[in-house]
Amino acid sequence: MKKLTLIFVLVFAGTAISQRTFDIKDASQYFDVKVKVAKCDDQFCSGRATFSFYKKGGTTPYQVITLPDTNIDISDGGPAVNTTMLYDKQSVIDVGDYNFDGMEDIALCNGTNGAYGMPSYNVYLSNRAAGKFVYSPALSELAHGLGMFEVLKDKKQLETLNKDGCCWHITERYKVVANRPVKVWEEVEDARGADQSKVKVTTKELVNGRWKTTVKWVKAEDQL
Numbered sequence: 001m002k003k004l005t006l007i008f009v010l011v012f013a014g015t016a017i018s019q020r021t022f023d024i025k026d027a028s029q030y031f032d033v034k035v036k037v038a039k040c041d042d043q044f045c046s047g048r049a050t051f052s053f054y055k056k057g058g059t060t061p062y063q064v065i066t067l068p069d070t071n072i073d074i075s076d077g078g079p080a081v082n083t084t085m086l087y088d089k090q091s092v093i094d095v096g097d098y099n100f101d102g103m104e105d106i107a108l109c110n111g112t113n114g115a116y117g118m119p120s121y122n123v124y125l126s127n128r129a130a131g132k133f134v135y136s137p138a139l140s141e142l143a144h145g146l147g148m149f150e151v152l153k154d155k156k157q158l159e160t161l162n163k164d165g166c167c168w169h170i171t172e173r174y175k176v177v178a179n180r181p182v183k184v185w186e187e188v189e190d191a192r193g194a195d196q197s198k199v200k201v202t203t204k205e206l207v208n209g210r211w212k213t214t215v216k217w218v219k220a221e222d223q224l
Contacts, residue, residue: 020045022072027081028095028104031055035079035092037070045072045079051093051108053133063132069111071119090119090147098139099125099176100156106133107148115162120144125179138180157184167191191220 017039024033032054038047049070052061072079072092079092094107103126113120121143124133142149145162152159152173158181163169169189174181184206191199198217205212 017041022079024079024081024093027093029056030104032058033093034061035072037072040072040074043073043075045074046070046111049108065108065124065133067108067110067122070109071112072109084148084150094121094148096151097153098123098136098151098158099179101126103128107143114144115146118145118147121148136179139176142174142181165192196220 019036019038020040022035022037024035027033034052034054035049036052037045037049039045047069049067049072051065051067053063053065054061070092073089080089081091082094082096083089083091084094090109092109095104096107097103098105098107105123105125107121107123109119110122111120112118121140123136123139123143125136125139127134139158142158142160145160147161150159155173157173157175160172160174161169162172167190171187172183173185175184176182186204188202189199190202193200197220199220201216201218203214203216
């Protein structure tokens with residue numbers, strides 16, 4: 001009986017920390033991705049991860065990116081892709097045009113280094129001359145708040161979210177100039193005042209090189 005129990009424990013432990021490989025074919029219309037990650041349980045994967053990129057139908061990767069850590073939510077059976085649902089679910093890989101040059105860029109989850117333990121990302125821009133994705137430290141900085149930033153296609157801007165406790169939230173928007181983010185708008189919702197029924201909303205917008213600031217007070221139930 002003790003021997004059977006020991007075998008069960010060893011098998012369970014091996015399963016809980018098993019290495020896994022995921023074939024992702026729905027992230028892009030131009031390439032597929034194979035993700036090999038060091039350890040998984042039945043809910044999440046983490047640890048060293050290798051992302052191999054293949055042209056559609058190809059068998060040889062044209063680029064391989066290795067990260068020392070990642071975070072993959074597999075609670076629905078497989079990794080989420082191109083999904084940004086704030087506190088609910090975030091992707092292991094996000095594909096989008098982050099610098100608005102008409103080419104697909106990528107963001108790879110590098111762990112849970114964002115605000116309040118949210119997933120964080122390394123951002124890579126597509127470089128036609130190099131024929132590969134090139135790491136962008138500047139845009140990666142934007143992906144360390146409350147998860148991955150949002151691409152506002154109509155405005156050609158990137159939007160980030162962050163907070164400090166329950167009662168202070170900030171939304172920031174950036175244009176991308178020469179592949180670097182330039183902040184052009186922010187809105188802060190602050191409910192830390194003595195009057196808990198009101199929220200102070202401060203909006204700043206960059207207009208002709210100067211910041212224009214407006215302040216208003218709203219009912220607490222209408223904000224946050």
